Amino acid sequence: MxxxxxxxxxxxxxxxxxxxxxxxxxxxxxxxxxxxxxxxxxxxxxxxxxxxxxxxxxxxSSRKHSIAIDHLTYNSSFAFAPYGPYWKFIKKISTFELLGNRMLTKFLPIRKQELHHFLGGFYSKSKVGESVNITQELTKLSNNIISQMMLSMRSSDTDSEAETCRVFERELMIYIASDGLLEKLITSREELRKQNRINGAVHEAQDFLDIMLDVMEDENAEIRLTRNHIKALFLDFFTAATDTTAIAIEWALAELINQPEVLEKAREEINRVVGNGRMLRSQTTPISHIYRPF
Structure with missing residues (x-):
């Protein structure tokens, strides 16, 4: 009862x-x-x-909807949108543009650099016997990669734009929508694109924000997007991808630690196939083949 x-x-x-x-x-x-x-x-x-x-x-497939979700996501959320034309349109853009082979290959050096930085931090602290907060470091790693793919900025940098991005992420994680920060990021990019056109320069898409602005400016697009759609999509990706990615890796590490025989088997295979003198490298597989967002 x-x-x-x-x-x-x-x-x-x-x-x-x-x-x-x-x-x-x-x-x-x-x-x-x-x-x-x-x-x-x-x-x-x-x-x-x-x-x-x-x-x-x-x-x-649809998720529970509420007035709070509409308010926090400008009534334009992708993650909570019902299965239909808008959901399929954004899924297609996300899968083939942000998570497609071209963009994954383009951002491969960034992922490699962030992984080197991530492991370098562990190595430095191990030399002096300091403890490491795995959860915090994994979250920082996913934050940096996602920030660069979405906005071409590193959330751990010390300049003002990166600080804005870091504040943006922190507020998103507690579901406080910050319209001012989103507007500043979008407006700044629009001004750069406009200046490039005035100077006759071809502005190639550097990140997902550029891709979404291209779609918004396309009068023949299958679905006409607005600034609110872009804001809502960024809210979706930052809140849905940052902590979930870090948590998945953290759980995997915890399971390996709790099962020493599996950890030893994995270590033996890496030493045999890759060796301990370099990082593991693999060919880039189009994410659309292995992952369905939301």
């Missing part, structure tokens, strides 16, 4: 996935809960997850 107002929230502990597992072990792999005023169905068996996420993907 659900309690008034709170529903089944009293049954959930700090580790909510553990709570779902315990409830499912008593009542079965498909359970209905009420979290406050929100009705939720929890599927905890692989065959049921496949039914919901693959067989009937389109039916269950």
């Amino acid at each position: 659900a309690l008034p107002i709170i529903g089944h929230l009293h049954l959930l502990g700090p580790l909510i996935h553990h709570s779902f597992r315990e409830i499912s072990s008593r009542y079965g792999p498909l359970i209905y809960l009420r979290l406050g005023s929100i009705s939720v169905v929890v599927a905890s068996a692989p065959e049921l997850a496949k039914e919901l996420l693959k067989t009937h993907e389109l039916t269950f």
Whole structure:
């Protein structure tokens, strides 16, 4: 039975996935809960997850919408948009422009540089016996890479623009939409593009902001975008990609540490195939082949 107002929230502990597992072990792999005023169905068996996420993907692909989401994302969110023309249009641009082979290859030196900087920090601290906050360093790594792909600036730099970007990311992570910062970033890039046109220079897309401004200026585009669409998309990417990327790597490292035999197997394979005198290198695979954003 659900309690008034709170529903089944009293049954959930700090580790909510553990709570779902315990409830499912008593009542079965498909359970209905009420979290406050929100009705939720929890599927905890692989065959049921496949039914919901693959067989009937389109039916269950939309996310819960709310007035708060509309307010924070200019009523133009991609991550929370229903499956339809706008969602498919932005997915296509994101997959083939930002996450396509051309852009991934272009930003390969940046990713390599950031990884060298990341590992160099560990090496420097290990020499003097200092501890390292893995979570913080992984978040910084993903921040720097995403910032350069999206805005051509490094969030750990000390100049004023990078500081603006860093403040921007910090505010986004606590879901405080900063219209002033977004406007400043977009306006600054528009002025640069305008000046290049006046000087007769060809402005090639340097990052995702340029790509989105090109689409916004295209009168024949499949979907006409506005500044609010661009702002909302940047909110989506910064909030959805920064911490999730770092957390995924952190969990992978934690699992390796907790399973020494697997860690030793991985270390042996790297030493045998790559060696310990250089970093691992691989060919760039188009992200569209392995990853479906949102």
